[in-house]
Amino acid sequence: MIKTENKSIAVKLLCLLFLSVLVSCSPENLLLPGEGFVEVNGGKIWYEVFGEGKKAPIILLHGGPGGTSLGFEPLKELGYDGPIVFLDQLGSGRSSAITDTSLMTIENYVEQVESLRNHLGIKDFVLYGSSWGTMLGIDYYLKYPDEVKAIIFSSPLFSTDSWIADADTLIATLPDSVQQVIRYHESINEYDHPDYHEAVKLYYSLYVTRKERPKIDRSYLNLVSGKEIYKYMWGPSEFTSTGTLRNFDRLEQLGKISVPVLLFTGQYDEARPSTVQYYQSLISDATFREIPDAAHSTLNDNKEETLKVVMKFLERVNSLN
Structure with missing residues (x-):
């Protein structure tokens, strides 16, 4: 009698163990919503898994360098049936x-994602x-x-030379007096002058963020500033690169992408639509979209579109085997 009961208990335990393994291996249970930190070379990186479901996970890589994932917050309204990782x-x-x-190298940031x-x-x-x-x-x-099923490139930069050329085109649309301020202060490497800051502000209002950002108090988050990373890797402003990314160029590598790609940019984006369309032509399976009434901050300027x-792109990607 005792042996039979013990055998029954053992069978039940094995069944429970089997069920627990099945649950733990279920894709929709691998990635549960929540926040956490991951140890990487140089410190810890914060992440948040938002949402859950059976569709392919999305990993978000924010701008900067030295920016934050807060600009991606509107994606929480996407209604996506899958986890989104901030x-x-x-x-x-x-x-x-x-x-x-x-630590401020693109190679190091690649390994953080991995x-x-x-x-x-x-x-x-x-x-x-x-x-x-x-x-x-x-x-x-x-x-x-x-590891990658598909890619979304929002307002992409694949060649710093192309980016600077586009910036020169956009600067030429500013009043002559503003152009002179920019060129003069850049010629003497004087990037902290109030006049230069005003010129930068005007450029940003036209080609970076056209619509005022929502005022949200995030002081309780004690956010770390990445301003020095931006200066070191990029430079003093969006249209002037003096940092380690100055010679960045991956145009010849775009043809190596073999997964579906979506490229989109704003109508008034500093990543000019004509340039992004050219990038599309270099990728075998790429779709291009222009977001109307938006500059670089497309999720802010025209969230709905x-x-x-x-x-629409995610629905297509998830319909593929």
Whole structure:
């Protein structure tokens, strides 16, 4: 009698163990909503898994360098049936602060994304990069192509030379007096002068963010500033690059992308539509969309249209085997 009861208990335990393994291996249970940190070279990076479901996970790579994932917040209104992973890159936002410039490399940021992917056990995901996040995104894909199901490039930068050429075109639309201020202060490397800041402000209001951002008090988050990372890697302003990314160019590598790609940019974006369309021509399976009435900050300037474009692409990607 005792042996029979013990056998019955053992069978029940084995059944429970089997069920627990099935649950733990179920894709929709691997990635549960919540926040956390991942140890990386130089500190900890913060992440949040938002939403859940059976569709391919999305990993978001924010702009900057030195920006935060807060600009991606409107994507929480997407209504996507799958997890969306927000990430603050090392040195900014809710991640560890850094001052060591040896950590401020695109290679190091690529490995941060890979560390996060491994930590969360993500495979076959949609990579979504915006601005600097597209530079990081293309380099991540070139190193780890097998992990990526599809790519979204928002307001991409694949060649700093092309970016600067576009910026020169846009600067030429400003009043002559403003152009002179920009050129004069850049010629003497005087980027902190009030007149230069005013000129930068005008440029940004036309080609970076046209619509006023919502005023939200986030002081309680104690966000780390990535301003010095931006200066070191990029430069003093969006239209002037003096940092380590000055010679960045991946145009010849775009043809190596073999997954579906969505490229989109704002009608008035500093990533000019004609340039982004050229990028599209270099990728075998790429779709281009222009977001009307928007500059670089498409999710801020025209949230509704941006979400619509992104969702349509995701539906297509998830319909593929």
